Amino acid sequence: MAAHDFANGWEGTLRFAAIEPTNSQCRVPTTPSTSPRSGIVVFSGGSAANSLVEIFNQVREANNTTLSYVIPISDNGGSSSELIRVFGGPGIGDVRSRLVRLIPESSAETIAIKAFFNHRLPSSYAAARVEWLDIVEANHALWTGISSPKRELIRSFLNAINLELVKRLRPTSRFDFSGASIGNLFLTGARLFTGSFESAIYLLSSICAVPPTTSVLPVLNTNFACHIAAGLTDGTVITGQNNISHPSVPTAAVPQASHPTSPRTETEEHDRVEDANLPGTLPTLRKPAIAFSKEHEEDLPARIERLWYINPYGQEITPPANPRVIDAVNGAGCIVYSIGSLFTSIIPSLVLRGVGEAVSSPLIRTKILILNGTIDRETGPSNNPYTALGFIAAIANACSESMGLKEKPHPNEYFRYVTNVIYLGGPTSPKVDKAVLNKLGIESMRLYGPPTSAGRYDLKALEQALEAMIGVRDPRSDRTRRNTLVG
Template sequence: MASAQVPALNIPPNGLTRNGMVVLSGGSAANNLVDIFKTLIEGKKLNLSYVIPISDNGGSSSELIRVFGGPGIGDVRSRLVRLIPDDDDINSQTAAIRAFISHRLPDDPLAAKLEWLDIVEARHETWHHIPSSKKELIRSFLNLMNLEIVKRARPSSVFNFSSASIGNMFLTGARLFSGSFESAIYLLSTICSVPSTISVLPAINTNFSHHISVGLKDGTVITGQNAISHPSVPTALSQTPWSPISEIEAHDSIEDANLPGSLPSLRKQNIAFSKSDEEELPARIDRLWYINPYGQEIRVAANPKVLDAVDASRCIIYSIGSLYTSIIPSIVLRGVGEAIANQNIRYKILILNSTIDRETGPCSDPYSATDFIAAISKAAHESRGLSSPPTLDDYKTYVTHLIHLEGDGTPKVDKAELAGLGIQTLRVYGRKTELGKPARYDEKGLLQALEATIGNAEVRGDRSRRNTLEM
């Protein structure tokens, strides 16, 4: 008698069961969705991994990178702080730690330095209500940072404390002490009481800086995340990955903490940025790549833990945020595209931005939903080392579902076109906003859409509610 066939188990090659959800995101935009993702994994009993790029080189992070090297840590710190459990008691330990890690020094460099010394010497009011066990642990790494800052000081190059984030200073101190960015994240996660079912994973696990460049359709090259996404005024559209040798030599003649060959445009103190009144790009972004300190393109491998998380996931979510500086820097890394392409991952959900920004313009030629998916597919294809561009039939390999808003300023969604590509769409009715303000996702509506998409709930149709869904 023939033996009965045993159905194959849905187990990834590394032996992990598919009990995870991976969210690819940047910092501030996706922070607004943290509670939604937390509720979603609790209902599905999943582990959650946030994958965050480390290419941010703007604001106070630029000063840490200039003096100490290392990855851009601002978005990682931002997510860890957002994951601190809520507590209604404003005098609680968790509230005090959240306020302390979130604290920024004043804009004025002298006032910032004086306040930093107050913090290091435990005189500052932000230490109130933090238990002594955690206080002295945190302070030890801040003292180490202070020592390292003094050691690196030169008459021509001193550390600028202006607007420095205390959380960023702590993470850098912990990384320098342990020699491990991963260990620094673990330590801050423990101090912040981040739930054990949630991980914050840097896209690249490194102690070194990794910068990005983009090429526009008109041949323009822009170097550095800040110049791509939120440039200071005037914008640096004329940058190329190669700077004049004389300019490099002028910088290298001064002894400081910069790596030899580092591009001068990436060495500046406190690279400024603005999220308003940004100059439009003259053409669409064509592709993104990583560069070495000399500006040459390199193919960088992803953090192995990111690949493990994707291998163990049943759902991947491309969150709202800057397409080319928050999402694609993680996708284009070696290994990520292949992991995402796994057909055993049933749900690959793009939560479409509610507006067009600098990276998905210009206004004369704004991205549609299909263009967002095409950019993700192209980055994943490049990650896999495939020389030919993705075909329309490839899109569903990387994106299976699209959740979107509809209204003035939102990217155009052609449901018939996407259906023909094998991609399901789900419209969410967002929050009402002031006239002229961009639409925003309603938390209940977005949660309902995600639950309906991954099988937690049916689409329910009270058409009068603002969180109504429409297939």
């Protein structure tokens, strides 16, 4: 339908300097909020949304409430792919990335701990293995500044996973330390020792002094690997998150078939390797994918139409979400769909059973989509990219599928899942038809990024926009920050 058929929407163009009063004037007292629907839930992946952590924390403080990050665990690329291949278990890279980003740099020790868990081993196997042994034996400079009790506690779990690595060595398989994250190795060791992924997260949060008002919640609480598949509009099916988002070449850690002549031949080659995968598992999900680039992405042959979870043999499954995620959404007054990969960072959390119903609740006042500043591989192809309405439709479709509904929701129902859109109006950004969104009951607000950083938000402007939409109360009056905007 043409844009002129709709009523003109609110022209939500915003420069941060135009919002008054200032943040410092709008901070509320420090006593915890008693509202049953005051929490903030952020659906996001790892690296992209890490740049907004301070912003979300400022908004949390302004609302005097709790903040929960819901993180998918389907990533099977990078160093996580080698941990999954050898030990099984969830993809922990994005969870570790957010936990480490939340470590407060309040002392020399927390700074040292942050550097420790952020550290990656060298890219070559031999050098990486030597450095790993130096770390396990406490001979590495990374331990400088970490107190003895915490050092020995951390070492105990690194030693636990090192022992497991030694026990699992086979002539046909070895663990490739190339580029491995120390934080990922620690979380895996803690998970294997305790038998619980969430216990490992709690342990790392405690060691790193992550504030108790902020939670990092894996969307699934499991000790098993969880994989996704995407169906394109041309009928193509892509299995594995890494293949969907950032395809990479296998490494030499596991012998690969030189010239597989059929799927059966390729499967037989992988079945000769003893790892965490049962015989017959899809070869696509067993290939180590340590090396990949986010800078050089080829277009998908067609748009992504749908995303779903699969078992190791490629069959579709419909697992329920982590109960703690449902509890967090049920206690939320605001939901934020953060920047990041739409189909591998946001949608994997929304399609799980229980999430769609919780998200669609009318008791959640504000549901904000922060649009990416650029189109990526998942929201292309470049000659037919997703618009803002396409992003919203993908979110609504995923939530509807979570509820087991066979038909996609009508556009008139999109406001149940998204009430506000924040976007950049640059040439690389998804196109936004404000009149169409306004007709559907969805408010949109345009922000300006720094002049020298195309496709990036001005963080101060974004913080004030979020506070305005959520409705931070001005203690000097009974007005909310929403009322300070001029339509």
